[in-house]
Amino acid sequence: MRRYGKNPDEDDIRTRARGRSRPRTHRRPAHEDAEEGFVVTVDRGRVTCLVGERVVTAMKARELGRKSVVVGDRVAVVGDLSGKKDTLARIVRVEERSSALRRTADDDDPFERVVVANADQLAIVTALADPEPRPRLIDRCLVAAYDAGLDPLLILTKSDLAPAGPLLETYLPLGIRHVVTTREQFDEDTVAGVRELLSERVTAFVGHSGVGKTTLVNALVPDRQRATGEVNAVTGRGRHTTVSALALPLPGTRGWVIDTPGVRSFGLHHIDPSRVIHAFPDLEPGTEGCPRACGHDEPDCALDDWVAEGHADPARLYSLRRLLATRERHEGD
Ligand SMILES: Nc1nc2c(ncn2[C@@H]2O[C@H](COP(=O)(O)OP(=O)(O)OP(=O)(O)O)[C@@H](O)[C@H]2O)c(=O)[nH]1
Numbered sequence: 374m375r376r377y378g379k380n381p382d383e384d385d386i387r388t389r390a391r392g393r394s395r396p397r398t399h400r401r402p403a404h405e406d407a408e409e410g411f412v413v414t415v416d417r418g419r420v421t422c423l424v425g426e427r428v429v430t431a432m433k434a435r436e437l438g439r440k441s442v443v444v445g446d447r448v449a450v451v452g453d454l455s456g457k458k459d460t461l462a463r464i465v466r467v468e469e470r471s472s473a474l475r476r477t478a479d480d481d482d483p484f485e486r487v488v489v490a491n492a493d494q495l496a497i498v499t500a501l502a503d504p505e506p507r508p509r510l511i512d513r514c515l516v517a518a519y520d521a522g523l524d525p526l527l528i529l530t531k532s533d534l535a536p537a538g539p540l541l542e543t544y545l546p547l548g549i550r551h552v553v554t555t556r557e558q559f560d561e562d563t564v565a566g567v568r569e570l571l572s573e574r575v576t577a578f579v580g581h582s583g584v585g586k587t588t589l590v591n592a593l594v595p596d597r598q599r600a601t602g603e604v605n606a607v608t609g610r611g612r613h614t615t616v617s618a619l620a621l622p623l624p625g626t627r628g629w630v631i632d633t634p635g636v637r638s639f640g641l642h643h644i645d646p647s648r649v650i651h652a653f654p655d656l657e658p659g660t661e662g663c664p665r666a667c668g669h670d671e672p673d674c675a676l677d678d679w680v681a682e683g684h685a686d687p688a689r690l691y692s693l694r695r696l697l698a699t700r701e702r703h704e705g706d
């Protein structure tokens with residue numbers, strides 16, 4: 374029998390104390406009575422999860438140590454799972470993540486944080502005007518999405534203020550799915566179109582302040598106030614003060630929308646520079662003529678000639694070089 378820790382009998386002692394007995398030779402996984410929870414939000418150590426239909430507040434069990442619990446995590450919870458006021462359950466296990474969207478506070482902050490677990494799509498929300506679109510930020514989000522293995526989805530808002538054409542032209546060669554919205558057209562048909570792109574998926578929403586992310590999410594999740602209110606009633610926080618990401622079930626689909634107010638930008642410190650090129654599939658074939666271990670911003674890089682020959686949009690190469698330049702500056706200091 375494999376022994377765990379210094380006192381292999383500890384489990385048995387605990388079990389007997391609870392008035393049940395278990396054959397010593399037939400060790401089962403700890404906490405076999407745990408139920409599965411889906412983490413909806415995290416607020417200063419308080420984890421709100423959905424266990425079945427109940428909204429349960431829980432804390433990490435000590436045995437989890439420094440292991441993080443983030444929105445989107447599937448966890449095993451034990452204890453009081455009634456969801457009643459002032460109850461506190463315990464998270465005893467975090468299931469393996471299918472994806473982890475990470476960020477560092479900045480490129481020179483080596484401390485990386487997982488912000489959303491198990492998402493399979495990253496919705497990058499950008500206004501077409503007010504505020505002006507920032508292609509560089511879009512590129513950085515794309516890099517983070519590809520790095521985490523999420524499919525990017527470009528959501529261009531405020532199309533009543535500026536046309537989407539010029540921006541889309543740059544991204545169309547990448548084959549990124551996109552949707553163009555305007556507040557005035559948040560009728561059921563438009564919203565249903567967006568919902569279809571999100572259905573059956575766990576989508577993390579990122580976007581700079583003021584791009585209309587909240588307006589969009591409210592249209593997608595009409596009972597958001599109720600969902601948010603319920604969560605905040607449990608966490609005891611004000612209604613509009615959600616600091617962590619918040620997962621909202623998308624009505625009529627099995628999808629989840631994860632609103633991420635805290636993700637203003639992605640630091641790319643944790644990303645392997647050689648993988649950045651994967652975010653530019655339109656340029657990748659041009660790297661075949663590159664010297665080994667090319668950083669793609671060196672004089673010998675084959676991309677310059679290749680792009681000059683008209684194989685790709687020069688704006689994309691500028692974008693790539695901008696990303697690489699950002700990394701380099703920080704690596705050098
Ligand atoms: N013209 C126009 N304005 C819009 C549209 N969608 C949202 N807005 C406005 O843009 C402003 C910002 O919208 P929000 O939904 O609060 O944006 P947000 O991205 O959630 O911003 P934060 O709450 O600061 O994170 C608000 O004044 C909205 O009314 C749109 O389609 N067209």
Ligand SMILES: [Zn+2]
Nearest residue numbers: 663667669674
């Ligand atoms: Zn190169």
